[in-house]
Amino acid sequence: MEQREMKKLYDEIDVPKIEVTSAIRQAIGDVKAEQKRHWFKWNWRTPIYSVIALVVLYFSSGFLFPSLNTAMARVPIIGQFYMMFHDKVGMSLFQSDLVKHVNEGAESRGVTVKVNSVYYDAGRLVYTFTVENFHTKEDFIPINIDSDQINENFQPNIDSPELKKLKDGRYAGRMEFYTNGQMIKQGQKAQLVISKIGDIVGNWRFELPVVKQKTTLFAGQKEVSILNGRYQLKDIKVENGVNSSVIQYAIDYNGVAKDDDITIDIMKDNLGSKYRLKNAATLKGKKLSTEKTRQNALTILNKPISPNTTELTFYLNWIYEHEESKIISLQNQLPVQFRTKHHGIGIKINKIKQKGRSVTVDYQFTGVDKEKLDEADMKNVGESIGLGDVKKMKSWSDPAANYENGYYLKGNNAKVTNLKTASMQSTFDFDVKELDKLSLNHFSFKDYGLYLDLSVLNLLAPQKEIKVTIPVKKETSKASQ
Structure with missing residues (x-):
């Protein structure tokens, strides 16, 4: 990769663009969401730079701390740390004497942090550490990590670290970072600043040099x-x-x-x-x-x-x-239709009517291969159409994800009315017990409209x-x- 491009490689983790599409994929079994616990809290100003600390790499992979022991004796407690955190790579390297022993400590507010081991294996930089003299009954404690030095060549894996309590009262931690060894410069200084452990605000600082090899x-x-x-x-x-x-x-x-x-x-x-x-x-x-x-x-x-x-x-x-998203007033002259730029898949709104506390929309998909259409896919795409207050929807960054309760329904009861013509009908019920927070508190036919995310239509293209x-x-x- 060219150096001018790699220099900016690690500037910011992306934010997912596809909330609606992911929801549809989840509904048809393509995606499953999993919640994860995050014990570490990152300073919003420097979320990717905290990783700069402790850039230590064993000799065969290209990095060394001059202060480390070049031949580490087997240290049982460090092996236990890797087992505790289910780090198979770290355990294997430890057993092969490729994990480096570190003896670096910092004390603040009566609490001591000691870094005890580090390894680098193909882009994964991992170190273990212990926290002493921190007295609490909690089995897990959070830690805030900031960095004084900006470096673009690291990314923290915020899902990996947990600070766990040991039997002797100390806490053990493991931190993992993704790094690009090709861009780390010879003699570079790495800084780590821990600003908070649990409820204690302090100043635990580490600074170590980096030495590179081929x-x-x-x-x-x-x-x-x-x-x-x-x-x-x-x-x-x-x-x-x-x-x-x-x-x-x-x-x-x-x-x-x-x-x-x-x-x-x-x-x-x-x-x-x-x-x-x-x-x-x-x-x-x-x-x-x-x-x-x-x-x-x-x-x-x-x-x-x-x-x-x-x-x-x-x-x-x-x-x-x-694709672009569209907002269509319920009073819009019909029919009205739109097509995607990628595949020419279209949606044609034919009829909109209100009946009591519900609105029914009749529409059809165009530009599709009717012989290969799947009713479940059609239903899931239809259910993505939203109904909301037009003025408010135009002020929201993404009505499907950032809406105001009482003014938007992001789902509906969609059904296929004619498979041969790809015709559909969606019914928006204003009062649904299962969707209490999404029910409409008020409704005016002249003020409301449909929200169409045309990106979803591409799901009907041949896969x-x-x-x-x-x-x-x-x-x-x-x-x-």
């Missing part, structure tokens, strides 16, 4: 066009470690697809091995021009890529195809597997001087 990589040999140039997969880099590997890549979105979003979760090599690209640090897209954006991603893989690999195949399991194969070869990169 790193061997796989690099993609070309960029590949997808769907007639709508997307381009490029700048493939793979760094192998002992028990894992890290892959980074870029996707360019062109023309009508400039606001789209691609999800890649499976990769295979030409030797038959399969890799899951999960826990990716997907970063906010960069606008290259009015018709082109770029998205960069970094993913930790659960095993090294074979040194004999010559090709990597990526499977694009989901493409969010962005097919997309895979992209890119040749790769080894290359050696010397440490930055």
Whole structure:
């Protein structure tokens, strides 16, 4: 990946664009949401920079702290930490004497933080530490971490750390970061500032230098066009470690697809091995021009890529195809229709009528392959149509996600009335017990309208597997001087 692009690679984690589409996918069984506990709280000003601390990498992967023991004796308590946090990679490296022992401490407000071990394995930087003289009955305590030094080459995995209580009263912590070793400069200083542990505000500071060595990589040999140039997969880099590997890549979105979003979760090599690209640090897209954006991603893989690999195949399991949203007044002259730019899938509103405390909308989908239409898909797309106060909807950033209770119904009872003509009917009931908070407190036919997210219509286009194969070869990169 070109250095001028990599310099800005790690600037900000993206915010999901597809709340409505994800909800529909969940309804048809494509997506399942999982809640996760977050014990660590990050300063909003520096969410990605706290990771700069303790940049320690064992000798075979390219980084060293000069102050570390080069040959660490087996320390039972550190092995227990990796077991406690279910860190299989850390445990394997520990057993192979590749985890480095650290003896760095900081004290503030009577509480001591001691960093005791660190390892780096293919993009994953992990360190363990203990907190002493913190007295509480809680089994878990939160910790706030800030950074004085801005560095764009790290991303914290905010799902990984937990501060757990030990039997002797101390607390143990583990922190994991995603990092790009190719961009860390020789002699760089890394700072960590812990500003709060539990309810105690303090100042626990660490500052350590970085020493780099040579790193061997796989690099993609070309960029590949997808769907007639709508997307381009490029700048493939793979760094192998002992028990894992890290892959980074870029996707360019062109023309009508400039606001789209691609999800890649499976990769295979030409030797038959399969890799899951999960826990990716997907970063906010960069606008290259009015018709082109770029998205960069970094993913930790659960095993090294074979040194004999010559090709990597990526499977694009989901493409969010962005379209404009529309607000249609209930008093709008009918029929009215719209089409998507990606596939020409359309929706035609034929009739709107009110009956008591409900509104019924008759419409049909156009530009679809009627022989391959699925009634369940049609129903789920129809149920995404919303009903709300027109003035308020225009003031909301996203009516489907950021609405005001009492003025918006984001769901309806949709049914297929004629499959051959792709005709539908949606009924909005104002008073539904199961949707108490979403029920309309008042309604005026002249003030209300329909909210249509045209992106959802693309779900009715034919779906097919997309895979992209890119040749790769080894290359050696010397440490930055």
